[in-house]
Structure formats: C-alpha cells, structure tokens
Amino acid sequence: MSQNMKKRLLDTKMVPVPSISIVPERDVNKRPVLETRHLGIEFGGLKAVEDFNITVGPTEICGLIGPNGAGKTTVFNLLTKVYQPTTGTVLINGKDTSGMTTEQANRMGIARTFQNIRLFSNMSVEDNVRIGLHNQIPYSMLSGILRLPSYWKAEKKQHEKALELLSIFGMQDMADVKAGSLPYGAQRRLEIVRALATNPSLLLLDEPAAGMNPHETEELMRNIIKIRDDFQIAVMLIEHDMNLVMGICEGICVLNYGRIIAKGTPEEIQQNPVVIEAYLGSQNKEGDK
Amino acid sequence: MKINKNLRSNLITYGIVIIAFIFCQLAISPDVKGITISRVMRNQLVPVCAYIVLAVSLNLTVGISGELSLGHAGFMSVGAFTGVVSASWLASAFTMVNEAGKTVPVMSNTLMLILSMIIGGVFAGLAAVLIGIPALRLRGDYLAIVLLAFGEIIRNLLNCVYVAVDGAAIKLALPLAGSSAPTFGQTAKVVIDGAKGTKNSVMSVAFNNERFIVAFVLVMVTLIVIFNLINSRSGRAIMAIRDNRIAAESTGLNVMKYKMMAFVTSAVLAGMAGALYGLNMRTVTAVDFDYNMSIEILLIVVLGGIGSIRGSVIAAVLLKLLPEQLRFLQDYRMLVYALVLIIVMLATNSPLLKNLLGWLGSIKSIADFGKGVVNGGKKVRGGALRGAAAVVGGLAGGVGGVASWLEKRQHALEAKADGVKKIDGKAGDAE
Structure with missing residues (x-):
C-alpha cells in the first residue's frame, strides 16, 4: 500500500x-x-x-x-x-x-453521523445543534408555550452551548444559515457537531x-x-x-x-x-x- | 438575529389579525358610519374565526409535523358535539331565579361558551390520544387513510348518539340500528337528536359581538400557542422529526412523543374551534363533518402554503368569504369558486406572475400564499389541470386538484431524495 x-x-x-x-x-x-x-x-x-x-x-x-x-x-x-x-x-x-x-x-x-448526510436541512445550523442539545438542556412544552423564565434561561444556555460547539469547526458565524444550503464539507462537519451536542x-x-x-x-x-x-x-x-x-x-x-x-x-x-x-x-x- | 426575524414575522401575523379585528369592530359598530358590513358577512365572522383556528391547527399537523391528516373534521365534530352538550348542561345544571321569578342560568353566555370550548378541546384531545397511539405508528399515505377512516367512524358514531340534559344529569343513549329514537322523559331537554344533530337552545344564533370577541381571542390564543411551540425546544423537535426521522432518533428524540404532542395540540385546537362553530349554529349534524370538510380545511392549508401560519390565516378568510361574495352568480357559484382556486394555484406557481407581484412591491404574505404550492414543484400544474378536468366533470371545488397534489407531492419528495443521493455520489450501503 x-x-x-x-x-x-x-x-x-x-x-x-x-x-x-x-x-x-x-x-x-x-x-x-x-x-x-x-x-x-x-x-x-x-x-x-x-x-x-x-x-x-x-x-x-x-x-x-x-x-x-x-x-x-x-x-x-x-x-x-x-x-x-x-x-x-x-x-x-x-x-x-x-x-x-x-x-x-x-x-x-452513543452518537453518530451518516454516510449520506442526514441533517435537518430546512432548519438553521444552530437549530440543528440545538436538537442535539435537546436532552442536555431540557424544559417542558408548557414553559415553552407560556414563555416561563425557565424557557428563556434554557434557550440562552442552548444558544451559548450551540455556538461553543460550532466553534470547534469554526462554524459559529454560519449559525443562522439554513443547514441544507451549506457546502458539502460543512454539512459533514455540522453532523459531527450535532452528534457531539448529545454528549x-x-x-x-x-x-x-x-x-x-x-x-x-x-x-x-x-x-x-x-x-x-x-x-x-x-x-x-x-x-x-x-x-x-x-x-x-x-x-x-x-x-x-x-x-x-x-x-x-x-x-x-x-x-x-x-x-x-x-x-x-x-x-x-x-x-x- | 434569527430569533428576531422569526419574532418579526410572528408580530406581522398578530398585527394582521388584530387590525382585521379592529376593522370588523368598526364595521359592526353603529356609531361608525364610514365602514359597514353586510348582515350576511357579519354572520360569517365567527365561522371564519373557527376556520382560521382549524386551518392553523391542521397546519401544525401537516406543515410543521409533516403528517398528512384527512380527518381533521372528526376532531372538530367531537369538539362541536361535546361543546353543545356541555353548554346545555352548564345552562341546566347551574340555575338561579332572577328578579322576574324566572329560572335562568347562573353563568353568562360568554362564560359558558368559553367553558364549553375548553371542554370541547379536551374531548377532541382525548380522541386524538386514542387514535394517535395506534395511527401515528404509520407514515405518509397510510396515516392519512387511517385518519380519513377515523373521521368517518366519528361521523357515523355521532350520527346515532342521543343526548339529553335533565337538570344536572346528562342522559346518553346509543340505540341499535333500526330501533326507534329513545325517549328521555318529560323534564329532559334533548341536546343531540341522532341524525338530526345538535339542538342549541342555549345561545342565540344571531350575531353576537361578545361571541365574536371570544372567537378573536381563540384565534389569538391559537396563534400564540403555535408560534411559541414552533420556536421552542418541542417545536424544533417536531420539525426535526419531519425533516429526518432517522437522524432525529439518533440524536435522542422520542419520535412518538413529539408526533403525539403535535397531533394532540392540533386536535385540541380543532375541538375548541368546533365547539365555537357548533354553538354559533342552531343545529349542526354529524353529516356536516364528513371528509369534504376535512378536505376543505386541507385546501385552506395548501392554498395558504404548507407550513405557513400566516398563509393559513389569510387563506381561511378568503376561502370562507369568497363563496358568500359569489352568491350573485347563483347556480354558477361553485363553478366560479373552483375556477378561482385553480387560477390562484396556477398564478402563485407562475414565475411571470410572481415577478410581476414582486415588482409591484407586494407584501411577503403573497409569497407565503403560494409557498406551499411552489414547494410542491412544477408538478402541481398537473394537479391543477386535473382539477380543471374535475370541474368540467361537474365536480365543484378544487378537491381533485388537492387529491392529485397529494399524489404528486410524494413524487416530488422522492425526486428530492434521489437528488440528495446523486449529490452524495456514492452507492449507499444498506441503511
């Protein structure tokens, strides 16, 4: 070889x-x-x-x-x-x-990425990572609908953590971009970040x-x-x-x-x-x- | 920045609804001379509000959760029937004697309406839980068909239910087919009379501004619930499951839980709208809530743009008021209605017209209006043509267009999936 x-x-x-x-x-x-x-x-x-x-x-x-x-x-x-x-x-x-x-x-x-990329392509880059954080920083549906203080606190934490994780690959500036419109390599990296977010x-x-x-x-x-x-x-x-x-x-x-x-x-x-x-x-x- | 963008878009929607409400209030008010509204249109205000709620709630299932539901009228009917029963019960169970020596309900009509709407919503939600546990395991077309069947079961069931209220008691009878209608005794008041439908003796059918205000509040509550849900952890999970189920599972999302959450929330809102709708009418029969009504609500959602809440609101208003506006056409009314639908579908999908609208500096809502159709891709044109054939065949409504749209949608999605594979440029391992 x-x-x-x-x-x-x-x-x-x-x-x-x-x-x-x-x-x-x-x-x-x-x-x-x-x-x-x-x-x-x-x-x-x-x-x-x-x-x-x-x-x-x-x-x-x-x-x-x-x-x-x-x-x-x-x-x-x-x-x-x-x-x-x-x-x-x-x-x-x-x-x-x-x-x-x-x-x-x-x-x-156990977290994974996929051979044929499986991002949530209609959602933003940050939201993709936030899905990874779903079980890490939880709050109830009710506090989401009623916008209770726990909602704002958790959302802020999710936002910060998501940017922190994205910065591993230097992607924090792309947080608002739609995941599906990222270039191919970036999509692969985003999949890794999303997987990492699940701790x-x-x-x-x-x-x-x-x-x-x-x-x-x-x-x-x-x-x-x-x-x-x-x-x-x-x-x-x-x-x-x-x-x-x-x-x-x-x-x-x-x-x-x-x-x-x-x-x-x-x-x-x-x-x-x-x-x-x-x-x-x-x-x-x-x-x- | 993104949150702000969402927030702005949501605020615009709230704003449109509030402005429309204020406009209606001015039109209704006898003090304001400039703006008036015909009696027919005035009577349509509450049903239109109910339809907005129905369309927005169906959009949660179809657009946000990505599950095609053809049984939305089923949940509406559950809400309508339980709403009428609970209003009658509240009026007969809690009474007092007024100064004139007459026995009257303790609660005001508005309070009873609100409570009945809540009860209607709860029962519709329960129905959604029962049907959702087995049905939500299915996907796509299969789920749609099961929900269609559910709607028909509910309709047939409600068609032979007899309910009466007697003081604080509720009497229910479900006679076997062929047997005569049950009797409930002298003092009992029949509320649901089998196939003859509900008997709403509690609330007057004439336009009532308080009821309109309640309806407006329901629309606002629905919008707040849906928008806040979408922009929260749960809503993102629902959309993630829609975008890619396997990835969502691998990221630790409980798929059933979030599908159920979307489905039940949608049903509760539909039930509340149903109760409002039912209590606004002298009588509603189970036959009113057949699959045509489900398709009609779906039509609003498709026309307004799948996933676009604002589009649903606008489309609901237009599609409910349009037939009234076309009354002068008499027999040709439904034909013209169908033609208008086809033209709108085609027009929103035509690049030429869209450019023209863009050039005219159109508001974004017009773009939203056609977004769902555009998403369907070029194939929608075939759907609309098929719809045209349906009209020629004497079938009123754009139902044909919707049905073939649904069919084409699957192809479009498959084509999209193929495209993704091509980009991947790999012969995928078995997954």
Whole structure:
C-alpha cells in the first residue's frame, strides 16, 4: 500500500486485553466504552454481519474498514439500534442495550453521523445543534408555550452551548444559515457537531472524509483527535481514505462479507496478507476485486 | 438575529389579525358610519374565526409535523358535539331565579361558551390520544387513510348518539340500528337528536359581538400557542422529526412523543374551534363533518402554503368569504369558486406572475400564499389541470386538484431524495 500511510499523527502503544481485542495502553484498566459479543444480523437468511466482537477503550480512536458491501454501516446501525441484532449483544459503558430503541441508545452515550448526510436541512445550523442539545438542556412544552423564565434561561444556555460547539469547526458565524444550503464539507462537519451536542461517550463517524479534498481531510484528522482529547470520548469511524484511517486510528478492525477478518494496529493491518487479499484480490483469482 | 426575524414575522401575523379585528369592530359598530358590513358577512365572522383556528391547527399537523391528516373534521365534530352538550348542561345544571321569578342560568353566555370550548378541546384531545397511539405508528399515505377512516367512524358514531340534559344529569343513549329514537322523559331537554344533530337552545344564533370577541381571542390564543411551540425546544423537535426521522432518533428524540404532542395540540385546537362553530349554529349534524370538510380545511392549508401560519390565516378568510361574495352568480357559484382556486394555484406557481407581484412591491404574505404550492414543484400544474378536468366533470371545488397534489407531492419528495443521493455520489450501503 502507499507510502503516505506511514505518516502517523498519533503514536499509541496498543496492548491486548483479555477479550479478543486490543485497546490503547492508557485505557487498559478502564471499562471499555463499547463491547460487542457475537453481534450478528440476518436479513432473510443473508448474514449481513456475523460474530462481530470488538472492544473499544474510552478514549480510543478505532477504525472500521473493509471493501464496499462488507457490512460496515450495518454494524453502525446495529450499534445505534436502528437494526435490532438477531444474535449477540452490544454493551455501552458496560450496560446491555438489548431491546433499546435508537433514541435510548443515544441517551446511553452513543452518537453518530451518516454516510449520506442526514441533517435537518430546512432548519438553521444552530437549530440543528440545538436538537442535539435537546436532552442536555431540557424544559417542558408548557414553559415553552407560556414563555416561563425557565424557557428563556434554557434557550440562552442552548444558544451559548450551540455556538461553543460550532466553534470547534469554526462554524459559529454560519449559525443562522439554513443547514441544507451549506457546502458539502460543512454539512459533514455540522453532523459531527450535532452528534457531539448529545454528549456522547462514543462517537460513530460514517465516512467523515467522503467528498473532502486532501487539505480538508487533514484538517478533519486533526479535529477528530482534538475532539477526542477535549471531550475525552471514544471515536469509531468508517472510512475509505486510508491516509485518514492509518493516520489517526489506534486500533483497526477489517470487515469482509460481514465477518471480521483482521484486527490490530495500523502497522499490523497494512502487512496482513488476508487484508491485502480482501482489498486487492489474490493473484490466483482473476477479476475478483 | 434569527430569533428576531422569526419574532418579526410572528408580530406581522398578530398585527394582521388584530387590525382585521379592529376593522370588523368598526364595521359592526353603529356609531361608525364610514365602514359597514353586510348582515350576511357579519354572520360569517365567527365561522371564519373557527376556520382560521382549524386551518392553523391542521397546519401544525401537516406543515410543521409533516403528517398528512384527512380527518381533521372528526376532531372538530367531537369538539362541536361535546361543546353543545356541555353548554346545555352548564345552562341546566347551574340555575338561579332572577328578579322576574324566572329560572335562568347562573353563568353568562360568554362564560359558558368559553367553558364549553375548553371542554370541547379536551374531548377532541382525548380522541386524538386514542387514535394517535395506534395511527401515528404509520407514515405518509397510510396515516392519512387511517385518519380519513377515523373521521368517518366519528361521523357515523355521532350520527346515532342521543343526548339529553335533565337538570344536572346528562342522559346518553346509543340505540341499535333500526330501533326507534329513545325517549328521555318529560323534564329532559334533548341536546343531540341522532341524525338530526345538535339542538342549541342555549345561545342565540344571531350575531353576537361578545361571541365574536371570544372567537378573536381563540384565534389569538391559537396563534400564540403555535408560534411559541414552533420556536421552542418541542417545536424544533417536531420539525426535526419531519425533516429526518432517522437522524432525529439518533440524536435522542422520542419520535412518538413529539408526533403525539403535535397531533394532540392540533386536535385540541380543532375541538375548541368546533365547539365555537357548533354553538354559533342552531343545529349542526354529524353529516356536516364528513371528509369534504376535512378536505376543505386541507385546501385552506395548501392554498395558504404548507407550513405557513400566516398563509393559513389569510387563506381561511378568503376561502370562507369568497363563496358568500359569489352568491350573485347563483347556480354558477361553485363553478366560479373552483375556477378561482385553480387560477390562484396556477398564478402563485407562475414565475411571470410572481415577478410581476414582486415588482409591484407586494407584501411577503403573497409569497407565503403560494409557498406551499411552489414547494410542491412544477408538478402541481398537473394537479391543477386535473382539477380543471374535475370541474368540467361537474365536480365543484378544487378537491381533485388537492387529491392529485397529494399524489404528486410524494413524487416530488422522492425526486428530492434521489437528488440528495446523486449529490452524495456514492452507492449507499444498506441503511
């Protein structure tokens, strides 16, 4: 694979944990933020994801890669309870999320962005972030309608907090712009801000660099690390841009045909023959992508 | 800045309503000679207020919450019938003997009207909770059809309800089909007489300025509730769910809760308007509240612009007064009414005319007026043409236009979704 992959922004020593995974050294004795056990889902007999086991440390940046159609987004949908798994469990901060709804999973501390951007496109940038703050700074419907003091207080707090979050990506000046009219890259960044507003302990990013130029990608990489450091949260990301994945991920998990085919540090993954075969095909099978 | 912009827009709407009210007051007042209003128009004032509330409340469901409802008249009828019953009950349960030795109600008509409106709203809200729990799980067209069915069930149910008040007692009968009408005894006063509808003996039907003031206050309360709701945490959640349900769930919003909140609020307001409407009439029958009325309210919302509250207010006034103004056309009245609707729909969608209006320095409300139609995209033209065919076929009203608009709307939305995918430029994973 390419030379660029050797350029690393992070330098973490990864250590194996008793379960079948690795976590950053600093997270070894802490409770993992995410743990899945034999997670799987079938769609009418087709096993989209099978026996998916992963442990993510509370401050880890973890990559999920694999060829198209490998089931990466399905894993995200399983973790966020958009799909209910047919086998196995997801533990967030040690708590079993079986039977929970997407909304409850979010309250447990799991937030995500989407591969095909899903902003509230008719609402302003600030209002998008305020939706993220919905459960963080609440007040009742009645105080909203009657404009009680609690309404004004909470609205002010929401406004301040929203601008503060937007400033991570330098977007505070765009607060009044309609989200749908933002440029593509800004929409992706806004999705991350909205997810962050829900105060997660694990942030799932589905192809955050899709459609970004190399310069923007590099900025995004720095910002992901900054978010991790400032908010002390774990980040799990799906990405096809190997510069990004190899540059910032501490642990990488490779998925093919719904199964994990390799787990390890970026260096290990780059040298893993099974991974190389999954991406490039073996020499024996011609035309197999 | 954005809040200020919203606030300004809201204040303009309040202002329009208040100015219209003051104008009506001047016109009604016998002391002011300059402005007058015909008796027919004067009698329309309270129903128009009721229709404004209905249209604005339906806009909360259709425009803000994004759920198509074809059963709004159902909630209105629940409000109307419970409102008439409660007014009759209040008049018969709390009585006193006045100086002339006659037994009269303790409460004034205005107070009874207000209480009845609240009771009507509560019952309509209860109906909305009952229907909303199963129905709001459905989406789009399916929900619309279930709500249409709900409206019909309510209509058929109310069609065979008999209610009488006897002192402080309320007597209710629901005879089986085919059996004769029940009797309630000598002292009882029948309030709802099955298919013959309500008997409003409490309030006079003649124009009553106090009632108009109450109606105006109801309109203002409705506007305040809707505007304050939209610009609050709950309202934003409702709009977020409309814009993208999956993203809303992933952001921690309880989708059912907020859909229900919008739906029930809308129904409560419709119930209050229904009670006002019912008590303004000598009699209303269940058949009055059929799906034609639901469509009529929806028509106001569509014409005024989906999601535009001010548009709903203006469209409600125009569409309720227009048929009255067209009375001189006699038999051709509804035909012309339908034509006017089609022309308005086409005109608000024509860039040429919009430019012309813009050039004339038109107020923004005119743009609002057509916004919903414009949002529907070019395909609306097909809808209006189909509406024209409906008129030729002798079907009065732009109902055909609305129906095909609804159909086209789905296509427009799908086309929009496709567009988004194209921009994405990716073959999306299964989501």
